[in-house]
Structure formats: C-alpha cells, structure tokens
Amino acid sequence: MKRMKRKNLKTTALCLLASSFLLTGCKTVINVTVEGSSTGNGITVDYGKDTAEVKTAETMDAPDTTGWDSSKKIYAYCWDTDFENKLNVVLDHYPQYKDYVEIVVTGQSGTSYEYKTTIDTAFANGSKYPSIIAADNDVAKLWSEDSSKTIALNKIGITDEMYANSYNFSKQYGTYDGDITCMTWQACPGVFTYRADIAEEVFGTSDPDKIQSILKDWDSFFEAADKLKEKGYYIVSGYDDIKYAVLDSQEHPWVSNVDGLETLSLDDSVTEYLELAKRLYDGGYVDKASSLWSSTWSANMSENGNVFGYFGCPWFFGSMKDLGAEEGAWNCCVGPASYHWGGTYVMAGKNSTNPELQAFLIYELCCDPDVAYDIAVEYGDCVNNKAANEKLIKEGAGTAAVLKDQNPTQTLTDAALNIDLSNVSYADSSIKGYIDIAAKGYLNGTFPTETAAVNYIKQQAQIELGLVVK
Template sequence: MFRKIFVGLLVMLFAFTLVACNDTTGGVGLESEGDTLVIRVWNDEFIGRFRDYYPGYVKTNQDGTDVLDDGTVVKWIKVANDNNAYQIALDTALANQSSAAANDKIDMFLIEADYATKYANDLYAMDVVNELKIKESALADQYQYTKDIVTDKDGVLRAVSWQATPGLFAYRADLAREVLGTDDPVQVQSMINTWAKFDGVAAQMKAKTYKMLSGYDDAFRAFSNSISQKWVDANNNVVFDQQILNWIKQTKAYSTAGYNNGNGLWSDGWQSDQGINGDVFGFFYSTWGINFTLLGNSLSDPDAPKAPGNGLFGEYRVVQGPASYYWGGTWIVGAKGTDNPSLVRDIMLKLTANPHIAEQITRDTEDYTNNKTAMTKIANDETYGSAFLGGQNHIALFTSAAQNIDMSNASPYDQGLNEGIQTAMKDYFAGTSTFAEAYTRFKEIISEKYPELVLPATLQEPA
C-alpha cells in the first residue's frame, strides 16, 4: 500500500515538473487568456514596430486588426495626442475597465514622457516585476532613466520602453558650407556649443537670408527638458523654472530679429521648412524625430527611393548643440484588468529587452533603442553610418547624449503645461499681444484644463 502511494506521488511530481518546465508565461498564469488583445496608441509608430519586429505577428486584416501566430486578434485604438485628447479617451476607458466586455478591456496602452508619471501607478498599471513576472535582470541593460520615470513612489516599476530619446540639433550641411565654410560636425558643434554662440550663428544665417529656426517652439524642448524643478510643486503651485523663461526670452528675440519663420511645431510651414524649398538652418530633434519625421519631410518625392537627389536626403548632419536634453519617449503599460497578461509580458520582453531585436530596429530604422549593449555596438561600428545623414554615425552621438538624461523633474501635468505655454505665447512672439496678455491667456488655458492648480497672479516679462 505504501509503495503504491509513493509511486503515485512520484508520478504527480513528474507531471508537475513537466508543466513547470514548459511554462513560457514566467509565472504570469496558466489559465486560458483572451482571444483579443486591445492596445491604445496615439499614432502609428508602435504599430509599425509591432508588425515589423514582434515575432508572433502574422498578418494585418482589412479592418486594421492584426493576427498573431496563436490566433489572437490585436485591436488597435488610436486617438491623437493633441490637447490631451489621448489622455481623456484613455481615462474614460480605464474608468470603465472593470465592467467592459472581455474583448473591449484594455490590455496594453502606451504613454509618453509628458504624462508618464500620471499612469505609472497601481491604479492603472500592472507591476512589471511582481505581476507580469519580468525579472529585473532582463531589464538590466536598459537606460536607467527609462525605468526611473515609470517607477512609482513605492519603487514599483510600472512600464517599459523600447527606445531612449536623447536630443540633438540637426542642421543642413549645404547651408553650413555656404555660411559657415564647413559642414563638418566637429567644427559646426564648436560654433554652436553655447547659446551665445548659437545666437551668433543665427545672425550669420540672417545675413545670408536664411533662418536659424523655423518657428516659436523649435528650441522649446532644449530648454524645458533641462529644468531644475518640476512644473508643479507639492502644493499644486505652478512654478516657472528659469529655463522656461530663457526660452521665452530667446524666442521673442529671435522673432523680433527675423531669425525664425514664425511657424508652429507640426504646422505645414514647419514641415515644409525641412525640405528642399526651406530656408531654415536646423531643427532640434530627438532620436525618433530624425528617422520618423525629419527624413520624411526632407524628401521631395516620398514615393521615390530614399537616396541623394531626392530632396535633402544626405544633406542633414547632427551635433549635440548648445544644450543636453531629451524629447519624448514611449512606454508600454500592462493595463490593470487585462485578460492577456502572458501575451503582454511576451511583447514587453521581445520588443524592449531582446538585444538582437533592439539592434535590428536601429539598423533598419535608425531609431535609438533602449539597450546599452546594442547601441554601444553600433556606436563603435566603423562600417555603420546613416545615408540620410551623409554617412554620419549618429548613434555614437546619441549614446554619449543618453548618459546625461535626467527625468527626475517630470510631472503628471507636463503635457498640458508645455502645450499651454507654447500656445499662449504665440501672439506675444508675433507682436500682436503684450506679454501680460499672453500670460493671462496661459492662466485661462491652465485653469480650464487643470482647475486644481494655482498659478502666479502675474509674471514678469523676461528681459
């Protein structure tokens, strides 16, 4: 009798061991998962990354949904980021998460730097390590700042990113040769490595009928993302860091002197200025901006081969510029209440923690991925160069700049405040309103968007 019991226990132990060895969920759960994965995004960037580099992707249906190799259907819900629209829609969906039908529940959603801290908490986001069972060692090669900004007050990691986003200054080599006598990045950097020198080159460009920048907002991130304090303090007071005031002062001076074209960020004029018919020397861009935006805007014919002769392809270069900064970045969040935790985990691991996939994304797209080993490898690869940037190895510059990124002063209100100050100051820069009137407009925008915040009654015009 004892022998039968003993043999039975051995059989049960063997069966348990077999299941454990074949469990690819990492302990997320062995229960059946949902047959639809719902992902909320604000543009097509991550959709493209997912379809091109997630190993489980099979095809895209005519209705825009994707099919994975296990039969799961991926449903994308896209809402534009402008004017907090993405956040508003996301907030509504998350509020209804517990009562939503299984195929309507949010499984994953994306967040960006300007509001990452708003969602990186236990109200909305799964614990990456303890709930999704992703080991800290699997994320050890990611840039620390990409983890710090989505780590909550209790030290819990709530999201992961496939990219790091140090910023650079992209300039036209043809205008550099004409005005500065060289297009060499080392020499150009020495000419604009401080804001005072940058101003001097702006005057040189104006003398040759060119503009230093396209519009009012071009340099904003180079100032706003190197602030020394949060936009909002612990008592909900809006605080104007000196860097914000410096941006206002410089932009007013540039607008008055004719150093820019008065365009708004993302406007048709701003995009046109990046092409062959533009008269603008350069643009502040982070990693995604160069390959995702500037390249496309520089082409005369988007359907023609990306090669010299097609617009300004090959006629841009990049340098650090007068300031270290970052701009943007996208994080993947596993939504609380998802019925697909194992799939969420697998996507996170494959697209943010696999060095081979990270390296391939960078080599294919020139994006800067969140893997220090892969980026260092490409930075030191003497055969690597961007054809768009005239053969320059911009990854080497990004690798150096990434070490200086500090997101410790990010706040949940950054998107609204950043957009609000840029919107409110436009008439002041254009000369159609006073500074006091522009500040009153800013107070109106922020009071409507964030009624809980307290703004200074007045603000002194930077001089």
C-alpha cells in the first residue's frame, strides 16, 4: 500500500523567520501542490494521556557481521553535523559497524528544496541509496508518508514496544495509517526561560514553581506582563516569541481530505495567535523593534537588556549562551502552554541493502536508553526516552550553563508530557510561514483587520499549496 498520493511538487522561495538557531534570515520552504488523498486509509491511533511512567521496553539484538562484505554498506543522510554526531554515539557503542556505515552530510538547509532534491536523487540513482534519512520536523512527513521511498518501521523489525518509553507527541507525529513511519531520539519540548534577577525584583521570587504559578495560563501571563511593564520590563522580546506556544494548541488538522480533495481548515489557534500578538505589541509589553532571531531580539538577552523571558527549548539554552546571555542568570518553567520547537525525525529507506543494520541503528539511536543518556550528557539534548530522563534527573545530569542552579530536565520532561502533535500535517510549515507574514502585516497595518490577515493565509495556501479553502 502506498501511504500517500502526492505529486507535482513545486517550490517557492518564502522568506520566513528561522525556526532554529542554525538558520537565520530567509528560509527556503518546500511547498507542495497536492492532487488526491494524503491521508491514506485514515487509520488513526489514540496514544491516550502521556505519563512519566517508565515501561519495560522490548530490545533488539545486534546483528552479526559474519560474512558481510562491501555490499552490506549503508548510507545515512543528514543536512548538518548534529545527526552525524548523534549517530556516531551509536557507532561508538558498536564500533564493529563503522566500516558498514557512511554518513552523508549534505551541508544544505534541512528544510530546503535542495536537501529534498539531494535525498530524492539518491533514492532514484541507487549508488548511495538512503537507508537512513534524517529530516527536520517541518518536512519529515514528505518522506515518512510516502511509501514509494520509505517503509513503516515495524516492517523492518522495530516494534512499537521498542519505542515504548518515547513521549506520546513523537509517536503522534511519526504515526501514519496506524504504523510508526519515523522516530526521533530527541524531545524538543518548549519552556519559558526567564531572568532570575528580574523575577526577584518584580515578583519577589525566582523559584521556578512559584514563577510557574504566576505564568500558568495566558490570562496570568498578561497579568504578569502588566507588573513587569510597571517596572520598565518587557515580558518577552517580540510579539512573535509566543508563536510556537500558541500554535501548538491546534485543535484539528489544518489540512484534511474532504471528498478526495486536500482542504484547508484553520482552527482557533491561528486567530488566538494574531490576537495575543497584537495585544503584546499594542500594549507595550514587547520591544516593537524585535522579532525572532533579529539583532535586537538577541541583544535583549544581555545582562543589560530589559526583557524578562524567552520561550525556548533544549537546544535554545545553548543558543542563548552563544548570543550573549549571562551564564547562571536564568531559570525556566513550563510557562502558559506546552509546545514543541524543532526536532529531527529518522526514516528508513524501503530498499536498503542491509535492512538488519538499518533497523538496528535506528533502534539504537531512538530507543536505547543508554545511547539516549550518553547523547544527553555529551550534547545537552533533551532525549525522547523516559528511562534515560529518569536517570538524568536522579543523577542531576543534563545541566545548562545559562541556568541558575537548575537542572532543566525535570521541567522539560514535564512539558513534554502535555504536547499534542496529533493534528500536524505535511503542509503546516508552509502555512506557518503565511501566518508569520499575516501577523507582521496585521501589526503594521498592511492587513487592517484580523479577518484580512486570515484571508491572506487562506489565499496563499490556495495559490501556493493548491489547497481547497473552506
């Protein structure tokens, strides 16, 4: 069964605000024109409410290399050295496989058309066939939901029980037609990171639990913003700091199949983001010169800045340090909403020359708690493994330099339990690009009303993505 029916891929160069510290300025996004169904047979899996319970996970035996020759070599594709580093942790555990794996780092943007072309060309020509493909969560579904290129992981021996200690949101993202078609080693839960000294001055405490009670929902967030404003502080740097936290409250998919047609149906998370962004901007709660990844946004992190906090995620702690945030001056709490920011998913090419090794490497990277623990300690990832995170919390490992006497792992994992990615579609990244432009236009007057801003999003989705608009 082919898991999707997508064709007529096209691209447009769309200038988006970057979604990770590795990307700044313009970001080339793969836009997809769709004919027919992308929802396959419509089989869904309800993973229920997530908990921190560590389960007894099934394991996979390491394959025996006896009799292997050069024909058993496989190729793993990625766009930068992050995935390379993490897969090398696996190979350090199992050095007997190093001669049978070549990691191809393309050096392209992970969300670019160039990266997609490189992968698809490798699929087509066969000389260095992609047995393992790493893809940003913005675009991974373009492969994970295409059975002409990738294969459901249970078909190569990676069972759901092996992935039992992953967070539900990663399984929601990776499940298509009832099967897990991609996995990730990293959890990228979002939290709210704040200046401890400003918290003490304005709220009389910097304790994460107490600050969480102050920022527990959006109404409380704006009450706190009023108190900060009275003292001369912005609650966040720019209006768009909140976008990931708000848009992850999606109540239904933005793209679904209606009578055989790919149809756009925006939910209230879009209008809520526009409303909250305008409230921040017009109310003087943010620096109007700031936007995500701008020089002003970065400068506001310094010890001389007047910004209370930033929405961020595990990799963001390192980004803050690189951008000049003072070490040991910050704390973090879950904040007003659970959300994710970023993430890399791993898929299996359907015609691997060595499916045994292909499966084992994906299993080790995404399911083995010992590998996950080592990745967390060495690279600072919040890993997608509850057993590893339980150990990290008990040992006090996994600290971040910018945080003041706080191990973020407990806060990050608390946030991870409430993330819901069950409504994500392959087109969301492009739609969020239109939302970015609409929000900016709504605030600067290009779009005089919220309705005009929403109509722009719908128009672009119809023109660029070929979606039917409700």
